[in-house]
């Protein structure tokens with residue numbers, strides 16, 4: 001199989017973790033006789049530094065012309081505490097999501113028995129945790145009209161959703177639920193928000209076509225508790241953009257380290273794969289970042305290509321390293337291995 | 351001291367938990383020679399059933415004419431899954447917050463050594479946890495313009511903030527931080543939202559007047575992780591309405607039961623005191639609900655009246671019951687006591 005993969009190394013630890021995934025992908029290609037071609041492009045603070053724009057047009061062109069996108073991380077602290085900065089790294093990612101219509105961000109939440117001791121949660125709360133979050137990614141308050149009054153004393157962000165935006169991701173989430181434990185939980189704030197009431201109505205309508213899937217509805221404030229108190233109850237969670245941002249990061253702590261969690265963003269055209277961790281600038285260049293989130297994102301990409309055996313091999317390799325204590329500093333501060341070493345080990349196992 | 355207290359029993363378990371607080375307040379009044387007069391008024395599903403309106407005008411009049419408001423809980427499931435219902439219980443609470451300008455919701459997060467075994471978190475993550483959340487309560491997406499298009503296929507909620515709305519709660523939060531460990535964390539999403547950038551700018555400006563308070567800024571997605579991974583790091587958290595709704599409920603799980611957490615909502619006029627739990631309709635009328643959240647809210651009310659000794663006595667009474675295993679079913683499913691019994695024990699100790 002021949003595949004063109006657009007690679008966006010991005011900011012902070014993005015480059016070093018993504019390089020590990022590429023090593024692993026190359027090993028997979030060799031073993032299974034595939035050809036993966038990488039085309040590097042710019043986004044984020046890195047792109048601002050080099051081109052002045054957080055998302056050069058060339059990046060969009062290359063991405064659209066590829067079979068998948070592998071992305072590292074975005075963000076730089078120099079922009080965060082400057083509320084007046086006009087150009088910001090995150091604009092690049094948001095614009096890419098919008099340009100490619102990556103409307104569904106999929107985040108599987110798994111826990112590893114060998115890492116239960118790391119989780120802030122008691123082991124008994126972690127057993128049997130296995131769910132997936134479908135977060136809407138191209139609508140809501142992220143993309144509504146933003147205004148700052150001329151006197152700079154009033155600001156607004158509009159949150160807008162249309163029925164069709166809700167339907168298309170609802171279908172994906174229901175289809176996934178059918179292949180899993182057949183339960184879908186819509187997380188919203190329908191007791192306050194008009195958009196949430198639209199979500200609830202449309203999901204009720206779509207649900208009719210998936211009568212084998214049990215649906216329940218949960219307010220986001222309650223969901224933020226349930227994810228910690230009783231995470232086993234969830235199978236597929238469906239939610240809007242802003243709530244999904246919050247609860248999917250929250251849920252990622254269950255596994256013991258944010259550094260382990262992968263994600264896929266899919267849409268009508270090409271799909272994007274990225275670890276859910278951020279650019280973690282304090283660790284950049286130190287060869288200490290956890291590459292597992294990126295490597296498991298690459299595994300999701302292989303699945304997306306239909307290469308399920310290859311994807312499983314990569315996951316097995318990751319499990320093997322975790323079980324044998326080959327882990328980065330975030331997981332074991334004393335007996336830790338470098339980013340590169342973990343990448344090498346996963347590659348060699350693969 | 352003479353005080354007029356407006357009492358809103360509300361929905362679900364609201365009445366039964368609030369009755370326990372009143373018993374305790376009466377004991378305090380007797381012991382310390384105060385006079386507390388209660389005036390009962392309606393709000394929520396209860397008010398809709400009886401008057402057709404979730405917040406009768408009379409309730410607002412009585413509240414404005416009182417020294418404080420003691421409130422139970424709001425909400426009924428019959429409205430939640432009906433996205434087309436025109437009148438909903440929660441509108442009553444939102445309108446009350448707005449009418450009385452209750453712009454700051456204050457939620458202390460404490461953990462109890464005797465209950466560490468109940469928390470989903472490991473005990474080591476709970477030691478030393480003691481922070482307070484200031485949630486803005488009368489602005490943001492809760493109160494912005496809401497629209498549903500004529501064809502019912504598009505909905506929107508506007509999130510608006512003005513500098514003055516941010517300033518007034520920021521001052522309260524900074525003042526509280528000065529009396530505590532002198533640290534304030536603003537939780538926002540300044541990498542995406544214009545309103546968050548306004549929050550960040552105004553908080554930076556207000557901070558200049560509180561140079562003894564260390565300020566940091568945290569994205570809400572990160573905050574939702576940090577509250578679980580490392581809750582000790584927080585002293586005072588300041589945040590906008592929607593983010594505050596989510597992270598304060600999340601934080602309440604640290605103590606082991608949502609049923610324990612109190613809150614105060616303050617503004618320019620009269621203040622309101624309520625447990626943070628909801629109406630929990632499944633438990634209503636069964637005498638099993640935890641009254642501690644309500645009783646500790648009454649203690650916050652006593653503090654608000656300047657009756658600090660009285661408030662401390664109530665808190666001591668609650669601690670005594672918790673330490674001696676006098677707890678409701680949410681805390682100990684096997685050896686549990688009824689709502690009324692806990693109320694009686696706290697009253698008798700007081």
Ligand SMILES: CC(C)[C@H](C(=O)O)[C@@H](O)C(=O)O
Nearest residue numbers: 074075090093245541542571
């Ligand atoms: C970097 C930021 C804009 C982004 C988001 O909020 O969507 C990130 O937190 C994520 O979840 O991918």
Ligand SMILES: CC(C)[C@H](C(=O)O)[C@@H](O)C(=O)O
Nearest residue numbers: 191192221424425440443595
């Ligand atoms: C009942 C609901 C409208 C309310 C809110 O979202 O503010 C509740 O969750 C709370 O936190 O007091």
